[in-house]
Structures are given as C-alpha cells and as structure tokens.
Amino acid sequence: MPILMGLHILVALGCAVHVIRTQRQMYWIFILFAFPALGSIVYLLAEVLPSAAGSTSARKAGAAARKALDPGREARDALVQIEISRTPGNLRRAAAALLATKRADDALVLAREAASGAFAEDAAMMFTLAQALYETGEFGEALTQLEAMQTAHPDIRHPEAHLLFARTLEALGRIDEALATYASVADYFPGPEARARWAMLLDVHGDTVSARARWQEILTAARHAPKFVQRTNRRWLDMARLKA
Template sequence: MPFIGLGLHFFIALLFAIHALRTGRQMYWLLILFSFPLLGSLVYFVVEYLPSSRLERRGRIAARAIQKNLDPGRDVRDAQREFDLPPTAHNQMRLAGALLAAGQTAQAVEQYEACLRGPFAGDAEVILGAARAHVANGQPANAIGLLEPLQEKQPGFRPDDVGLVLAGAYAAVGRQDQAGAKYESVVERFGGIEARAELALWALANGQDALAQRELKEIEHARRHMTAHTRSLHQALFKRLDAAVQRP
C-alpha cells in the first residue's frame, strides 16, 4: 500500500511537471516536484496552477464585477497607491491591469510597455495584458506583434484567452480569414460563451450568415439555462450581440 501511495504522488507530480513545461514555468519547479512529490505538488497547485485556472479566473471576475458596481474607481486608486509606495514591477503590472479594466487604455498601454522593458518582459501574463491594452487602444498590429511570438513559444498558456485577443486583432487589421479561423479554433477547443459570441459577431460583420445562425442558436440555448448571476457577468457581451443581430 505505501508503494501505491508513493506512485500516486509521483504521478501527480508528473502531471504538474508536464503542465509546467507546456506553460513555460521556471525549470526549478521540476526539481521541487520530483524532490518533494507530495509537498511540491501541493505548492505548485496553489502557487501556479490554481491562479491560472479557468475556475479561479471566473471567481475573480465575479468578485471584480461586484466591487466595480459598488466603487468603480477603487481598483485604479488602490493600484496607484501601491505603485507609488513603492513603484515595483509587480505593482506596475497591477496598475496597468486596473487602468485597462477602467477603460483608461492609453495609460494602460504606457504602464504595460514599461513592464515589458523591466524584469517581467517575458512574463506571459504581462504580454497578454499588454496585447489587450493595445487592442482596446486601437493598436491591433502591436497586439499581433506580441501574441504571435507568445503563442509560438508557449502554446499552452491560456490558449482560449490568447486566441480570442489575437482573433480580434486580426479582424481589426483586416485579416479576416485568419480572424475567422482563430475564432472557430477557440470555439472548437473550448466552446465558451465568450468565444461563441465573438465568433457570431465576426460572422455577422462578415456576411457569414450560416455560421452566425449556428452560433446564435448555441448561445440562445446557453442563455436560457444560465443563472441570473451568470447572465449579469456577460451583460456587456450580450448587449453587443443583441445590437449586432438587430442591426439591418
């Protein structure tokens, strides 16, 4: 029995090691995972795996939505205060994200660009955030320049989120074939409501009526089975979609 437990610990450590390699984590995690299979796996799960998981991200999105309704400017104020005392690279990353969430896209781009010149220049989260800021600020070509190398080097890093931002950037610069292919790829692999809505919006804008109707049918089915809270989280997305459907 002890051998079975030890084997299970090493199997879990192996799974996390594969995740670390595929997502470009630091190589020291391999040493930790195999030197201390049980404790190392637990630490990796809490420090690296859980914060990047879709479940964790959904929880953070819900919490931020509630806080934003109660105090819209709090994130930026808190992030600015943290950055001022002291102005570390980590605090600068937080400020950049808060500015982007608040719609201050030019300021967000400025902060993300500073992050990309610092010690977190190769950090995938920073690169994705910078790409989002560039798209929001009307600079999709810059986003493509950031995300294509990221996707090539770290294909396992949040492929659904990276794919959606990259597809939107392709569409914005007129590379419609690549945009449609990227949207469809994300939908086929992950099938999330955001991906389906973005694909439907792209299809409506590009005369792909059959594709648009297919995705609209799937979205309508999902909306009927959503809780009120889940629908509220996607309210802005559904408004965009409803407006596009009603547009002559």
C-alpha cells in the same frame, strides 16, 4: 414610512460606528448618510460580511459591491501601490485596472514598463501589454506581442489571449484568419463572448446562415447555465436573442 426612515438612519449610525471603531476609510461615512439605505447595504456587503464570514463567496460579494459603488477604486489603489513600490507586478496590476476604466494610453505606459527586463517573457505581463496595445489601436504591435507570447509559452492555455488574437486579426482586416481563430477559441472559451464575436463577424461578411447558427448555439448553452452566469453574460445573450 417614518418608521422605515428611522430604521435606515439607525442602521447607518451603527455602520458609522463600525467604520470608526475598525478604522475603515472615512469616505464610508459620507456614503452611509448620502444613501441611507443603499449605502448601509453596500457597506455591510463590502466591509462587514467578508470580515465576519471570511469566506470566498463573501469576499467576492464585497468586491462586487465595492466595484459597483466605486468602479475607479481599483485603479486608484493600484496607482498608490506603484508609488510605494514600482514592481513589475504592481505595474501590471495598475495597467490592468486602468484598462478596465478605459484609460488605455496610461495603461500602455505602465504595461510597457512591466513587460521589460527580466519579465519581458512573463505571460501575464505580455498579455496585459497586448491588451493595452490593442486598446490604443496599435494592432500590428499587439499581434506581434501575442505571437511572441505564443512562442515563449507554446503549451499555455490562455483563452483570453486566444480571443484577443482573433480580435486583433479582425482589426487588421485578416478576416479568414480571424474567422478560423474565432472558431477555435469558441470551443473552449468560458462564456459566449468568443462565439458571439465570431457570429458578429460572420454577419458583417454576409454569412447570415452560419451566424444565426452561432447565435442559436449561444442560446442553447445558456439554457443550461446557472443564473449568475446568465446575468454575467447578459450583453451577449440579449444580442443572441435578437439575432437568432
């Protein structure tokens, strides 16, 4: 045990030297010595490997590690960027980051600003605004925004917007339309969320036979999915196992 602890400290010291030499953010020093083993592993994944390998997979691993350790970092970074340059792109990024950290009211303010003027019909801006409206309970306006997005971009294939449309119809109590929309989006949505939400709505409204069939479809598809896909969708898969 003392040997392992000494090794952890040596690794942390090596990482700390790397922090200083490469001018990384100094909060890493605290992380490295507050969490001698975990902090070093996260630092290596987040900062060292992406720089050394330069590969997409390494960058993704680093991003995931940073997010797990500090889930609010993206929002803070994005808010700094809009202080530097208040462009529509920076505003949309900040709004999306705030939505991810459950700050929907703040996100709505920025999303409205982003989706204005010359960018009022930009698909990404319109979708982020619709998300913010939904998360703040402005379901009627969210539906109007999604319909406007569909009108402005009739040929766009946007599964996330399609799913949000179904959820908004459900929130407004337009159940038959919501069920039909869930059925449509579930056929091409990446992952089981759309089918799971469809099954949940069927369950709530008493169609347990159809709901069970949807849950079973999720489990059948999951058996052929890679492990990382199963991990990503664990919430819906666990739900399906309980319901099927």
